Amino acid sequence: MASNDQSSQNDNTTHFGYKTVEAENKASMVADVFHSVAAQYDVMNDLMSFGIHRLWKRFTIDASGVRPGNKVLDLAGGTGDLTAKFSQIVGKDGQIILADINSSMLNVGRDKLRDRGLVQNIEYVQANAEFLPFEDNTFDIITIAFGLRNVTDKDKALRSMYRVLKPGGRLLVLEFSKPEHEILNKAYDFYSFNILPKMGELVAKDGESYQYLAESIRMHPDQDTLENMMKSAGFEQTTYKNLTGGIVALHKGYKF
Amino acid sequence: MMNWLLPTQMLGGAIEAAINQALAKNINTRVPIEQLAGKHLKIHIDEIGVPITIGFSQSTAYVLTDDVESDCTISTSLKTLAELKQSQQLTELIKQEKLDIQGDLKTAQQFAQVFEQLTIDWQSEIAKHIGDVATYRLSQAFGFVQEKADFAKQQISEDFSQWLVYEKKLAVNNVEIQHFKNDVNQVSQRVNGLMQRLTKLDQQINFTKE
Structure with missing residues (x-):
């Protein structure tokens, strides 16, 4: 599989689901998808994953080794599920930055967290993962959950994350991946391409966005490819753990 | 297959939800939750096998x-964890080696104190879902069932005693015990009388010899 979206194409094109589009247009096309689904994002996540996305995120928190006082960047943090938990754990001496390229998602996340009374240690930043607006060596932990596959240039984004991590810091990438067993793969394909867009149509009134979701998952690098991409960006001691049969994988790497 | 459902995370989530529900429904305003801010209690439970940290x-x-x-x-x-509800029992359980505590004992006591003091008004909670009248009737029915259960328990206990005493003859009744006690008393009195007569006879024999 390609090491990034662009290497299998010419220099100016990339994937948008199964479509090939101009690289400079992808960010705005992805933005349109998430502007469209932002309001129903949490409901759809629960429906599509039967609630298991909460367990995947909980696993990520456990694997992050987060401690009170840590500074955490929740990249592509969307509606703030990871941020909420991190905020509790790092306490008043720590800090969480919830960053997302999409203003609609960021607004939904900010409203949700404020409604839950989580205000003391959270900041909100609208940022592109490829050009993180932070100084070098800033964060103890960076997480990106279900966001990397939407990034136009993943290698560039990984290098950007590496730059802003402190030495000793770690990156956790939670993302859809390739199921380990062929039977599961086929069942998953059927579910993704036949049921998921219909669910999107019914609940979020937007079947096309969920068609993109299914396609973007298939176009995302598999477990080993993503691990190699992390190594190429400079990360060390990289590992990954398949969750729910490889439907999702959690990649982890350190900066030393 | 079970690992696909991340049972450890599921357990963590369930415990977290249960504690937060109990905190949300707690009516005791003097529960000292603020003293636990920033503190972590880790529990290793033999049967579960993974550490559970509560903060x-x-x-x-x-x-x-x-x-x-x-x-x-x-x-x-x-x-042992069930017995921990009462913080006074901490020392006793440690002595019995049912419990091992590493680190700040005061933290363990503070957590135990919080969980011990949580008070939930179950009637009010149920009333929120089914209404006051239904809750009142439900609690009356519950009281009735509890009363009947207590009565049944007492009856079963008495019937079992009767069965042991009269059917199986494996135990004796109160009257028989009383008769036995009376018989023992009578034997005791006769032995005492006999002892006195023997003492008297002994004195007479000694007097004749002199």
Whole structure:
């Protein structure tokens, strides 16, 4: 599989689901998808994953080794599920930055967290993962959950994350991946391409966005490819753990 | 297949939800939750096998199932954990080696104190869902059933005694015990009388010899 979206194409094109589009247009096309689904994002996540996305995120928190006082960047943090938990754990001496390229998602996340009374240690930043607006060596932990596959240039984004991590810091990438067993793969394909867009149509009134979701998952690098991409960006001691049969994988790497 | 459902994370989530529900429904305003802010209690339970770390932030609990640093670590079993509800029992359980505590003992006591003081008004909670009248009737029905259950328990206990005494003859009744006691008393009195007569006879024999 390609090491990034662009290497299998010419220099100016990339994937948008199964479509090939101009690289400079992808960010705005992805933005349109998430502007469209932002309001129903949490409901759809629960429906599509039967609630298991909460367990995947909980696993990520456990694997992050987060401690009170840590500074955490929740990249592509969307509606703030990871941020909420991190905020509790790092306490008043720590800090969480919830960053997302999409203003609609960021607004939904900010409203949700404020409604839950989580205000003391959270900041909100609208940022592109490829050009993180932070100084070098800033964060103890960076997480990106279900966001990397939407990034136009993943290698560039990984290098950007590496730059802003402190030495000793770690990156956790939670993302859809390739199921380990062929039977599961086929069942998953059927579910993704036949049921998921219909669910999107019914609940979020937007079947096309969920068609993109299914396609973007298939176009995302598999477990080993993503691990190699992390190594190429400079990360060390990289590992990954398949969750729910490889439907999702959690990649982890350190900066030393 | 079970691993696909991440049972450890599921357990952590369930414990966290249960604690937060209990905190939300607590009516005792003097529960000292604020003293637990920033503190972590790790519990190793033999039967579960993974460490469970409980922390509090802004009066809300969170649970981690990772081996994180904590202020206090408790290693115990599920059975002993149930006894921990009363913080006074901590010392006794440690003495009995049912409980091992590493770190700050005060933290363990503070957590125990919070859980001990949580008070939930179940009638009010149920009334929110089914209404006051239904709750009143339900609690009356519950009281009635409880009363009947207590009566049935007492009856069964009495019937079992009767069965042991009269049917199986494996035990004796109160009258028989009383008769036995009377018989023992009578034998005791006769032995005392006999002892006195023997003493008298002994004195007479000694007097004749002199």
